[in-house]
Structures are given as C-alpha cells and as structure tokens.
Amino acid sequence: MIMKTILLAIALIGAQLTASAQYKKAALQAAGLTCAMCSNATQKALKTLPFVDKIDTDLNTTTFILHFKPNVPVNLDQIKQKVEGAGFSVATLKVTADFDQVKVENDKHIVFGGQTLHFVNVKPQTLQGEKEVTVIDKDFVSAKTYKKYSTQTKMACYATGTMADCCQPGTKPAGKRVYHVTI
Template identity: 40%
Template sequence: MKTKIMIAILLVFATATHAQITKAEITATGLTCSMCSNAINKQLKAMPEVESVTTDLNTNTFTVQLKKDNQITPLSLKQRVEKAGFFVGSMIITLKLDNPKWNDKMSLTQKGHTYILVDNATNPVKDQIEAKVMDKGFITAKEYKRMSKSLSKYPTYAAGDEKTFHLKQL
C-alpha cells in the first residue's frame, strides 16, 4: 500500500507544470520626468532576482530580464513599482514552462501562486508563453472595469486574490 501511494505522489510531481518568469515588460503610469523613471529603475534593479532593466522613456516601459531559477511573481514586481510611488498600467510577462500541461481549467500553480490562462481558445500552450496580466492593479482602472464583465466567468477574477494571476496569452 505504501509503495502505491509513493508511486502516485511521484507521478503527480513528475507531471506537475512549473512556471518561471524570465522577462517582464512593465508600463508604469504617473511618471512626469526622467527622475520618476529613475526611481522605478532603482527599485527594480535592487531586486536580487533581476538581471537587467532597460527603460523606454517614450512609453514609460521597463523591460526586466530575470535570472534563471528565480521565484519572482508579478505581485513582487508590481510592489516595487508602487514602492517608487507609481502604478502599473500594463504588465506583460514571459513564462517558461518546464512541463506545459495545464489542467482542464487552464491553470497551474507554482510556489503557492496560481496562473490562469483566460480566453485561450486560439493559442496552443507552448513551453514558453508571453501573456498580459489582467488583474486589478496590473492594468488601468478603465481596462479592469471593461475586463471584469468579460472575465466574470472566472470566479477568482473578481475575488482579487493576490496569489492568483489571470493571464491573456499574446
């Protein structure tokens, strides 16, 4: 009996999908000058998981390259932008999946955080995906209001759980 339980546990862990963010493109709002972008840049570079940050001052976009085997989440990146005194208007992440088998609800869990693919009818899931985080605080208030109607079929969307991220694959 113990052998069967151990085999079942090993199979569950062997087929589990693990996701790691390798890159994030963050568009910040509320910036008025280059000193504002410098404050965000410093906050992002101070994170130990960050390899490099490049800034586009024309679009207020910060492209964050992350170190291999990091455990960073969209929330920790958002918190750094907010710590600098600004807000996230958009966040696009690149997720590397080591075993791209999503469950029937198109979700996976990594280190206590859940990623749910929304409106994924046309895009097959690959070993690496680029997706926009669609949750409150990761998109503009206007876009969130519009998206809450179309994503109301996901009970977790309106709940606002900080450990659940709803992703729209690009």
C-alpha cells in the same frame, strides 16, 4: 526501502518539473512617470527585487524590461509594490514565460512557476515554448481594461484575486493568490 526510493524519485521529478516552469522576463509599463528622475527612482526600486537579474528601459514608452534570474521564483505582486513604492502605478505587465505543453482554456486555472494562473478570454490551446501573457488583475491594468475583463469571467476570484473566492472544483492551487492573465 523500495517505497522510499519510489517516493524520492517522484519528489525529484516534481522538483525538476517545477524548476522548468519559469518566467523569463516582463515588460512593465509604468503610469505617471514624467521625467528621467521618476524613471530612475522606479528602476532603482525594481533592481532591489531578488529575482531580477537586469533591467533595460525604453524612456519613450516608459517601459522597463525586467530579465529574471534563472530558477528563482518571481513574485508579480512585489513588482507592483516596488512601482507603487516609488510613487507610480503599473499601466501594463506582460510576462514572458517558458511553457512546456501547458493546456489552457477560458476560465481555467493552471499552476505555473509555483503560482496559480487563471486564463481569461482565451481559446483552448496548448502553450509550448516562450509565450507572453498579460496580467489583467486590478492595479495591473487601467480601470477600463479591468472592467472589460470582469465581464468575460463568471468566477469571483477575478474581483478579489484569491482562490478562496473561486468555485472551480478540483483545483489545487499553489497558495491563495490567483493571477488573472490573457494571451
């Protein structure tokens, strides 16, 4: 009976910690938008995402500010897929996340919001509060930017985006997908 109580307490604490690790919003700049109808089509596609609460737009910079619903998991690949489905591509995706004493360093993975983040070109630091990270995976940045970051990591997961291709010992990823980010 005592063992069941302890296991239940551990599970509840783990669930609470996972819920507090959360993405708040994202600034998405789309490439290829040439008119208001293009922007409107992209915005309509993004609004169908179950984790998006509301969207603000800046037509001058073709940027969409996606505000996420609290306690709903965010899937960054689905954001990219919606933009591509509307006929465009992601130029940049900057995600604001609420960190709570998260230690990061170059070429290390952390599990955050149910996803594995691989930090590239960062100094060792502890993230606290809302911080913006930029997704630097292929199809989230320009080919030139992607190539630049590829020289700053020796881990194979940057090229493939999957944990199976990563050789960091002791890492227990939340799923196979690895998102590469920088600050």
